[in-house]
Amino acid sequence: MRVSGIKTLIKSRKSPTDLIEVLQDIQASYNYLPEEALRKVSEELKVPLIEVFRVANFYKAFSLNPRGKxxxxxxxxxxxxxxxxxxxxxxxxxxxxxxxxxxxxxxxxxxxxxxxxxxxxxxxxxxxxxxxxxxxxxxxxxxxxxxxxxxxxxxxxxxxxxxxxx
Ligand code: FES
Structure with a gap:
């Protein structure tokens, strides 16, 4: 996966309050949340990585593993x-x-x-x-x-x- 693709998905959203919305877009695009993407989100939104993973794990709509078609x-x-x-x-x-x-x-x-x-x-x-x-x-x-x-x-x-x- 290319980090530039993640940057495009993040767009102009740079606030920690945008976290769920950004994760939804990544999930929709990749059908899961790749670790590399979560690291980039943490960096761009200035949200601790552990918090990004906590949110990604909490909601059933998100998956840390690739899902099937x-x-x-x-x-x-x-x-x-x-x-x-x-x-x-x-x-x-x-x-x-x-x-x-x-x-x-x-x-x-x-x-x-x-x-x-x-x-x-x-x-x-x-x-x-x-x-x-x-x-x-x-x-x-x-x-x-x-x-x-x-x-x-x-x-x-x-x-x-x-x-x-x-
Ligand atoms: S138990 Fe509530 S929808 Fe299945």
Whole structure:
């Protein structure tokens, strides 16, 4: 990663109160918060590095490790738990062969868990790339994953067909 890219993201924001906003922009651009970027933010915003890491660790929206192309979040809060979110998470993790917080070897999926998304009456809730899916069950979840895999394969096939034609 190039530090100049981070400087562009920081733009004219130089106040410690801009920290979260800057971290959000870096997360959005890189899909995680690289250590090099956090060091630059600390320097530019004059916020101690330990504080930058504390904020980066505190909020679930931030990740210190690269996330997959698709982020799947399973709510494990009490209301979702009693409606079967544990089984859903186990099924999902088994399907993708990863543990919570991990990314699949192909870099396509990251699965994370949270303790409540604030929509308890609609549980169990699974969030896929920012979109909330209410009353989730194993069948719906398998379909979601399958559809994403098909879409990716389809795009790959379309690209290959185009390449073959030209
Ligand atoms: S417990 Fe899942 S949204 Fe509250």
């Amino acid at each position: 698709h982020l799947i979040t399973v709510c494990m809060g009490t209301a979702c738990h009693v409606r079967g979110s544990r089984r859903l998470a186990d099924e999902l993790l088994g399907m993708l062969k990863i543990k919570p917080g991990q990314t699949t070897a192909d870099g396509k999926f990251t699965v994370e868990t949270v303790n409540c998304l604030g929509a308890c009456a609609l549980g169990p809730i699974v969030v896929l790339d920012g979109k909330y899916h209410k009353h989730m069950d194993a069948s719906k979840l398998r379909n979601l994953i399958q559809n994403l895999r098909v879409k990716q394969t389809g795009k790959g096939n379309a690209k290959n067909k185009k390449r073959l034609r030209s």
